[in-house]
Amino acid sequence: MPLLFVGIDPNTGDKQSPTVWADAERGELVLQGWKPGPELEAECAATEVPGHAVGIPEGEAVIRIPARMLRIVREACDVFESHVR
Template sequence: MTLHKLGKDPESPEGKSPTVYYDDETDNYLLQGWKVLDEERLRQMDIPEHETVIEFPKRMMQFFPEVNGSGGPGSDS
């Protein structure tokens, strides 16, 4: 398995987070973001015990190959 870092949030202090990764073995994205701890927001979702919720800024969508048209890792183009 190889994770490919597709992009970090250019507006994040110290460039620590959020980050978009692509896993070439599972063909899935991994998202590093801010933990959602707001109980009111969490109550509005049906989250299974084995899952979690992160907050991810809209501006980070640019790093998904399907959005930016680059093809990127795992694409056939």
């Protein structure tokens, strides 16, 4: 099953396009966002959270999406849940 497009940043211009998809086959939300600056990535990598290794594991990434996209992320959760049931 192909990715299900859910939404794009409503303030998208020609060069930026934070986007949200649902991948029902893999059971995942797929987020395209901005790369963080080195300071934010280092802060995320250094933050200690119970049950979470310090650092950013190989194959993982920190991304940023604007808070104005929360409605789209919620919609992606709903789309995902409706395609799994």
